């Protein structure tokens with residue numbers, strides 16, 4: 001499978017996906033990395049010799065212009081799957097439509113709690129701690145036109161400890177993201193994902 005990965009940050013999930021393609025867990029190849037800004041993830045991509053593009057939505061007058069440029073870049077590599085790994089912008093409707101049920105995102109909480117617009121990075125973990133939750137985790141979901149909203153594909157829990165800080169919780173959740181995101185990609189490699197309405201079924 002050819003994969004395109006969208007990033008905005010440190011890129012540890014990107015690095016992990018690349019590692020999983022090299023160690024044989026995944027049969028896919030990361031063919032394209034797109035970011036909305038210069039970031040560490042872009043450096044990871046470039047140093048891995050992966051085709052890389054920075055496309056800042058601010059440079060386009062509207063969503064449709066931004067969507068068009070994203071599509072032009074995606075069409076060059078014809079990905080089978082698009083993976084959002086720490087991408088902070090909303091995917092334009094036209095791209096969601098063109099890649100219907102073929103875009104996935106990893107979110108660092110158990111959706112539908114602690115997700116949505118503005119819920120990213122340490123804000124998520126701070127909100128979980130402020131609420132007093134006993135568990136949190138990672139969610140991989142199929143992307144639709146709303147933030148953190150599409151059908152849930154995989155979720156994994158981690159405990160929330162009394163002495164957790166947002167940073168310690170984030171780090172525990174990152175560890176399970178490094179499992180569930182490659183597992184989700186593998187499900188697509190094996191054509192085991194079926195979407196019906198807002199439900200994602202895994203065929204056994």
Ligand code: GRF
Pocket residue numbers: 009010011012013014041085086087106107108121174177
């Ligand atoms: C992850 O926690 C992911 O759940 C969220 O953004 C973070 C990206 O981390 N969507 P990294 O850039 O892969 O290290």
